[in-house]
Amino acid sequence: MSTRARAKPQRDRHQEIVEAAAQVITDRGLAETRIQDIADRCGVSPGLILYYFGSKDRLLVEALTYANDQSYLRMSRELRKMPAASERMDRLIQLSVPGLLPEYSLLDEWALWLEIWVRALRDPQMAKERENLDRRWVQSISEVIRYGRQTGEFPSDAADADDIAMEFGAMVDGLAIQVLLNDTVMTPARMHDICLDVARRLIGYDGTR
Amino acid sequence: MSTRARAKPQRDRHQEIVEAAAQVITDRGLAETRIQDIADRCGVSPGLILYYFGSKDRLLVEALTYANDQSYLRMSRELRKMPAASERMDRLIQLSVPGLLPEYSLLDEWALWLEIWVRALRDPQMAKERENLDRRWVQSISEVIRYGRQTGEFPSDAADADDIAMEFGAMVDGLAIQVLLNDTVMTPARMHDICLDVARRLIGYDGTR
DNA sequence: GGTCACTGAGTGACGGTTCAGTCCAGTGTA
DNA sequence: TACACTGGACTGAACCGTCACTCAGTGACC
Numbered sequence: 001m002s003t004r005a006r007a008k009p010q011r012d013r014h015q016e017i018v019e020a021a022a023q024v025i026t027d028r029g030l031a032e033t034r035i036q037d038i039a040d041r042c043g044v045s046p047g048l049i050l051y052y053f054g055s056k057d058r059l060l061v062e063a064l065t066y067a068n069d070q071s072y073l074r075m076s077r078e079l080r081k082m083p084a085a086s087e088r089m090d091r092l093i094q095l096s097v098p099g100l101l102p103e104y105s106l107l108d109e110w111a112l113w114l115e116i117w118v119r120a121l122r123d124p125q126m127a128k129e130r131e132n133l134d135r136r137w138v139q140s141i142s143e144v145i146r147y148g149r150q151t152g153e154f155p156s157d158a159a160d161a162d163d164i165a166m167e168f169g170a171m172v173d174g175l176a177i178q179v180l181l182n183d184t185v186m187t188p189a190r191m192h193d194i195c196l197d198v199a200r201r202l203i204g205y206d207g208t209r
Numbered sequence: 210m211s212t213r214a215r216a217k218p219q220r221d222r223h224q225e226i227v228e229a230a231a232q233v234i235t236d237r238g239l240a241e242t243r244i245q246d247i248a249d250r251c252g253v254s255p256g257l258i259l260y261y262f263g264s265k266d267r268l269l270v271e272a273l274t275y276a277n278d279q280s281y282l283r284m285s286r287e288l289r290k291m292p293a294a295s296e297r298m299d300r301l302i303q304l305s306v307p308g309l310l311p312e313y314s315l316l317d318e319w320a321l322w323l324e325i326w327v328r329a330l331r332d333p334q335m336a337k338e339r340e341n342l343d344r345r346w347v348q349s350i351s352e353v354i355r356y357g358r359q360t361g362e363f364p365s366d367a368a369d370a371d372d373i374a375m376e377f378g379a380m381v382d383g384l385a386i387q388v389l390l391n392d393t394v395m396t397p398a399r400m401h402d403i404c405l406d407v408a409r410r411l412i413g414y415d416g417t418r
Numbered sequence: 419g420g421t422c423a424c425t426g427a428g429t430g431a432c433g434g435t436t437c438a439g440t441c442c443a444g445t446g447t448a
Numbered sequence: 449t450a451c452a453c454t455g456g457a458c459t460g461a462a463c464c465g466t467c468a469c470t471c472a473g474t475g476a477c478c
Contacts, residue, residue, distance in 0.1 A: 029331055031240045045459045111330055118323050120390050122238055170383030181329050183340055254425050
């Protein structure tokens with residue numbers, strides 16, 4: 001019996017699998033992610049995963065970059081809604097602190113960065129991809145700075161926007177790692193304070209905190 | 210006549226295995242590290258590894274913390290040799306940039322940090338260990354700052370030494386990740402420049418660069 | 419003789435990959 | 449409308465290499 005109708009309504013399987021994979025990776029970690037888990041999550045056989053992606057590795061890389069892509073786009077969209085550069089900067093900072101906002105915990109997103117980094121150590125394709133992804137994030141910082149300088153909201157006599165963005169972005173990465181790993185000293189609130197502080201010092205605007 | 214020694218010269222096997230494990234992890238990555246590899250590296254059977262450590266996991270955690278320990282101690286020793294605080298600070302910075310000094314590439318050390326972080330995501334013991342290790346590094350930064358203030362070499366009117374150290378340490382982490390992953394924009398030299406620059410700005414001393 | 423470091427041959431589980439075959443939608447044909 | 453055929457999505461089971469871990473045994477030393 002079991003005249004199994006095509007259970008799933010024919011949506012884009014490729015997409016569906018990538019999303020499931022990203023989910024599994026955040027849940028169990030890259031090293032503990034099995035094809036079976038991904039298959040289970042979209043109610044499909046392991047064979048089908050390979051049918052679409054050829055190998056586990058190809059899927060993993062795609063899932064990692066896809067997930068990062070998504071959160072980048074979400075932030076981009078958010079920022080564009082704010083008219084003032086200082087608002088954008090403050091929001092950008094909020095959206096960089098893992099665990100600060102209950103509605104966007106970002107813990108998963110940051111955990112995926114760690115996985116990307118480790119994989120990039122030995123996988124040249126991942127290394128290249130990682131650089132692209134990272135560049136984009138730093139760019140959106142420097143865009144906010146330039147935007148503020150253009151509108152006259154930020155002073156224009158400070159350092160090069162790209163340099164500030166790199167420096168600031170690096171600090172955010174370092175702090176986020178600690179927060180993500182549940183450091184007892186570096187809490188989300190403290191990271192948030194530091195970021196606001198440093199941003200204002202580097203860019204030269206004053207917040208309304 | 211003295212009794213003939215064992216085939217293996219009786220050195221502390223425990224130690225030997227931990228060192229071999231650390232080596233293998235840096236070579237192949239945590240995920241690709243097999244007991245067999247470690248056994249091979251110290252010319253011993255896989256059984257013996259388990260005989261000493263009970264499980265692979267226990268050995269891995271010990272190896273990761275051990276390796277970190279070693280490089281911390283090495284830096285500590287180095288710094289103590291320098292009389293001037295500014296020299297200490299400059300050396301500390303040199304010893305933080307992966308791939309800057311040919312004699313201490315530090316690439317391995319930083320790669321191990323990445324592995325520690327990922328593991329700490331899901332292993333509470335590793336998370337705790339990671340915090341201890343990290344705290345120590347940050348502390349040695351703030352010690353240098355306090356030392357410089359004590360000797361009058363650094364101004365004492367700037368921010369709290371611990372705060373500066375955390376902030377600076379976080380930035381170093383973030384930059385080091387990029388350098389480690391062969392970023393085309395963030396080279397060792399550039400990271401070095403940024404670090405010197407930021408350190409001088411934060412601490413308020415002037416370098417002789 | 420007893421203990422301890424150590425070996426090496428298992429063993430069992432796991433998990434990626436393969437593959438032969440099933441099911442079905444669509445298409446062409448009469 | 450009925451039927452045959454095709455190609456692609458999908459399954460389930462089997463395959464097979466890999467590894468962590470076990471254990472019975474060995475030889476050296478006290």
